[in-house]
Amino acid sequence: MAGSGLQILTAYPALGPRGAQYSWYPFQNMAPPRWLTIGGWLAGGRHWHFAIAWFFIANGLIYFTYFFASGEWRRRLFRPGRDTGNAVRQFAYYIRIRKSPPPEDFYNGLQRLAYTGVLLLGMVMVLSGLAIYKPVQFHPLTLIFGGYDGARVVHLAVLCLLAIFVAVHLVLVSLHPRELLNMISGGKRG
Amino acid sequence: MAKLISRRGFIAAAAAASVITGCESRPVAQFLGAMQRWNEKAEDMMFSPARLAPELPPSATTPEDAFPAYFISDSMPIAPPAWTLKVGGLVKRPAVLTLAQLQTMARTEMRVQHHCVEGWSAVASWHGVRLREIARLAGVDRRVQFVEFRSFDSGYWSSWDLDSALHPQTLLAYGFNGGPLGAEHGAPLRVYSAVKLGYKNVKYLTEVNFLPNRTGGYWEDQGYEWFAGV
Numbered sequence: 001m002a003g004s005g006l007q008i009l010t011a012y013p014a015l016g017p018r019g020a021q022y023s024w025y026p027f028q029n030m031a032p033p034r035w036l037t038i039g040g041w042l043a044g045g046r047h048w049h050f051a052i053a054w055f056f057i058a059n060g061l062i063y064f065t066y067f068f069a070s071g072e073w074r075r076r077l078f079r080p081g082r083d084t085g086n087a088v089r090q091f092a093y094y095i096r097i098r099k100s101p102p103p104e105d106f107y108n109g110l111q112r113l114a115y116t117g118v119l120l121l122g123m124v125m126v127l128s129g130l131a132i133y134k135p136v137q138f139h140p141l142t143l144i145f146g147g148y149d150g151a152r153v154v155h156l157a158v159l160c161l162l163a164i165f166v167a168v169h170l171v172l173v174s175l176h177p178r179e180l181l182n183m184i185s186g187g188k189r190g
Numbered sequence: 191m192a193k194l195i196s197r198r199g200f201i202a203a204a205a206a207a208s209v210i211t212g213c214e215s216r217p218v219a220q221f222l223g224a225m226q227r228w229n230e231k232a233e234d235m236m237f238s239p240a241r242l243a244p245e246l247p248p249s250a251t252t253p254e255d256a257f258p259a260y261f262i263s264d265s266m267p268i269a270p271p272a273w274t275l276k277v278g279g280l281v282k283r284p285a286v287l288t289l290a291q292l293q294t295m296a297r298t299e300m301r302v303q304h305h306c307v308e309g310w311s312a313v314a315s316w317h318g319v320r321l322r323e324i325a326r327l328a329g330v331d332r333r334v335q336f337v338e339f340r341s342f343d344s345g346y347w348s349s350w351d352l353d354s355a356l357h358p359q360t361l362l363a364y365g366f367n368g369g370p371l372g373a374e375h376g377a378p379l380r381v382y383s384a385v386k387l388g389y390k391n392v393k394y395l396t397e398v399n400f401l402p403n404r405t406g407g408y409w410e411d412q413g414y415e416w417f418a419g420v
Contacts, residue, residue, distance in 0.1 A: 009309065011309055017311045018258065018310050019252045042308065043414045047226055050225070050229050051229070135305060136241065136243040148305065
């Protein structure tokens with residue numbers, strides 16, 4: 001999805017409409033590196049993107065069905081009332097303001113925040129993609145993202161956040177290789 | 191919705207799929223071709239003939255020098271002196287129309303967002319005749335499911351599903367931003383629709399053909415999506 005998306009971005013590697021490109025975007029008219037792209041040209045990138053998109057959505061639907069049907073959401077979802085204090089204390093421990101980590105059950109508060117956030121990002125990715133794909137048919141959705149050009153910004157921003165999420169976890173798993181199986185399987189059953 | 195996809199159209203789509211993925215291995219090309227046909231059905235289902243693109247205020251208009259002008263010829267195509275529009279295919283009353291005749295017909299003007307396949311958008315107002323008005327005058331046969339547009343821009347062409355062609359925001363436009371349509375935007379007459387990507391909107395129009403079977407198009411035959419609705 002990312003590679004074909006970057007291939008599509010290459011055709012107009014800018015944000016903002018014609019004649020009013022956004023001045024805040026630092027990479028205006030700078031195409032992503034070619035080795036990161038899939039599909040060879042714009043039409044090829046679009047075919048890859050719209051083919052794999054169905055599997056991305058199906059994967060999400062299966063995940064969320066299991067997530068809620070199995071009750072897994074109770075120990076994985078960030079619930080502000082339960083987890084905020086723990087997340088703040090965990091953060092304080094990481095930046096060495098606190099000497100000991102707060103108690104943690106399955107996840108600590110900060111982990112719940114990260115793993116709930118990434119699920120939200122996945123949903124925003126799909127919705128902003130639909131808004132770009134059919135800005136007229138799904139116009140109300142497109143408006144939520146600030147219009148067609150706003151949806152492109154959101155779609156690319158979410159890609160960057162997901163890329164950071166993946167990069168951080170690749171670093172973590174290279175430091176703690178034993179966690180690899182837990183990362184893939186989701187950890188022990190409750 | 192366009193239900194009738196002829197054998198010929200199917201083969202054309204399969205050929206197009208093989209062009210897109212010329213450098214892919216055979217199973218990958220078949221996978222992408224199958225997903226492309228699936229997506230085309232999905233696009234057709236997502237399209238609502240009654241849904242209108244929002245009309246935008248004059249303040250949203252893109253500066254004219256920032257609205258790209260595309261043509262495939264080496265130099266800007268200029269209309270022949272005796273230019274006419276031929277309306278044909280499966281119609282009861284085939285016609286040859288002059289620009290003056292088109293300009294006496296009911297005029298529609300709309301300012302809508304333009305979506306290019308490349309990812310950019312722009313805004314302009316377009317005025318002209320609704321294509322559904324031309325279809326009504328010509329008397330379209332019940333077997334017609336597709337509409338084909340041809341041009342004098344080195345053979346640039348495209349074909350559409352009938353529902354998108356008869357959408358109230360699909361025009362044969364002879365005007366741009368309140369003035370006459372310039373050569374850079376397809377003078378003397380072009381297709382302009384709020385519900386298709388830019389490349390479906392054929393400029394420098396010469397022919398409109400109402401057809402029972404699906405054909406292709408300049409970009410479509412090279413591998414770009416055929417439906418390409420927005």
